[in-house]
Amino acid sequence: MLNNIIVLIKYITRGMVGKCPNCSRKKLFLSYFKMKKSCDNCGINFIENNGDNWFFLLIIDRTLFIFPIVVAFYFEIHPKMIISLSLFLLILFIIITPFRLGICLGFDYYFRSKIIKK
Numbered sequence: 001m002l003n004n005i006i007v008l009i010k011y012i013t014r015g016m017v018g019k020c021p022n023c024s025r026k027k028l029f030l031s032y033f034k035m036k037k038s039c040d041n042c043g044i045n046f047i048e049n050n051g052d053n054w055f056f057l058l059i060i061d062r063t064l065f066i067f068p069i070v071v072a073f074y075f076e077i078h079p080k081m082i083i084s085l086s087l088f089l090l091i092l093f094i095i096i097t098p099f100r101l102g103i104c105l106g107f108d109y110y111f112r113s114k115i116i117k118k
């Protein structure tokens with residue numbers, strides 16, 4: 001169990017820094033927003049089935065993007081502040097796209113490797 005968590009964290013941190021989760025030798029991205037199809041070094045597929053990464057991407061986006069807005073509503077923060085917060089988060093999200101995709105790939109690769117091993 002603990003071993004699994006360590007492996008998962010390893011994959012996610014490799015993804016976060018934009019490296020292959022398996023070998024961590026090669027970069028994940030062709031350009032800022034475009035992910036490579038597979039690793040140049042070890043050959044694993046980064047995008048196994050188109051749309052697989054969406055699941056984790058949605059969870060991470062909901063958590064990081066929607067949650068602060070819900071909290072802002074809960075504490076009855078002025079609507080102008082909420083709009084500013086939303087815009088700020090939106091811009092932040094565009095900027096950290098490779099980061100988010102890397103984290104998602106880490107999760108995705110982890111669960112894929114678990115399924116293959118079983």
Ligand SMILES: [Zn+2]
Pocket residue numbers: 020021022023024025026039040041042043044
């Ligand atoms: Zn690799």
